[in-house]
Amino acid sequence: MCGRIAQYRYIENYCDVLGLDGKWLSSIENKPLARYNVAPTTLVALLHQAEDGLHADLVRWGWRPHWAKDRAPPVNARVEKVAHSPFFRAIWPHRAICPIDGWFEWVDEGGPKKQPYFIRRKDGVPCLCASIGQLPDADEGHGENDGFVIITADAQGGMVDIHDRRPVVLTPELAREWLDPVTPKERAEQMVLHQGEPAEAFEWFKVDRAVGNAKNQNSYLIEPAKTL
Template identity: 70%
Template sequence: MCGRLSQYSGIHDFVAALSMPNALANSVGELPLERYNVAPSTQVALLHLQGDLLHADLVRWGWRPHWAKDRAAPINARVEKVAHGPFFRAIWPHRAITPVDNWFEWVDEGGPKKQPYLIRRRDGSPVLCAAIGQLPDSDEGPGEHDGFVIITADSAGGMVDIHDRRPVVLTPDLAREWLDPATPKERAEQMLLAQGDDTDIFEWFKVSMNVGNVKNKGEDLIEKVL
């Protein structure tokens, strides 16, 4: 996953896709997000549970432990290592969902620049990406070290031609189980390794080269080009 996504739906559209009956504490806002070119290190809408309350917060995309100051904050975590490696140990228990409308990858097709592709669900519904992070606390408020990473797995099928890694995408049922603090860590790991959505639920197509510049923000960035 190259590290660019879109969140243009409203937070209530994302919550509706999750189908959770919990009351919502929404600090993101009521209007459509209208963000078509979201880059790492910026604030991204995230869903997480605190007690019985579902929270929608803006959290920085990227995180590193306090002792890893000699490297940039990763934005992704490999599913093969995330549950057992020391780097993400502190945040592995703190699970979240990053709901997106699509994400982007860049492919070397022999031209002077890599060609960007947009990837989304074929049915147009939100993509529920498994994430972990240092998340805002409703009592203490946002913290300066808050951040999150999206968990990625090997691609399969035709998507390998676009990129060898992709987000672990969960069905609404699995996403609710993933968010539930009562879900054992062993079960959470098994869900990531074996039960993410198959590649065939996605479609992908070429989009404008303009998506490569994070200063470009318009809706035209998600339109198909020939």
């Protein structure tokens, strides 16, 4: 996963996919997010559980522990290691869902520049990506060290030709279980290891190379490229 996503719907659209029936709290403005080309280190809509219920907040994409100041904050965490990694130990218990409309990958096809692809669910439903992070407090609000990472797994099937890693995308039922604080950490680990959506649930296609500039936020960036 190369580190670029799309998140353009209303926050309530993502919450509706979870089947929450309006039972959530949001600090995000009630308008389309309209972000078609989201880069790391920027604020991303995230769903997470707090004592007073489910929250939707904008949280920085990327996190590192306080003792790792010598490296850039990673935006992804490998599912094979995340549950037992000293690097992510502090945030492994703090589960979240990053709802996205798809993500971008770049493929070397022999030309002068790599070709970008957009990957999304075939059914058009948002992807509910398993994530963990240092999350906003319901009482104190955002902290300067807040951030999150998306959990990734090995790619499968034809998706391997696009990139060798992919986000762990959960069904709505599993996403609700992932967010539930009563779900044991051992069960959460098994979910992301073995129950992510298969490659057959997704489609991918070439898109305009203008997506390489993170300042571009036009909707055509997620449409099949007309000229290559």
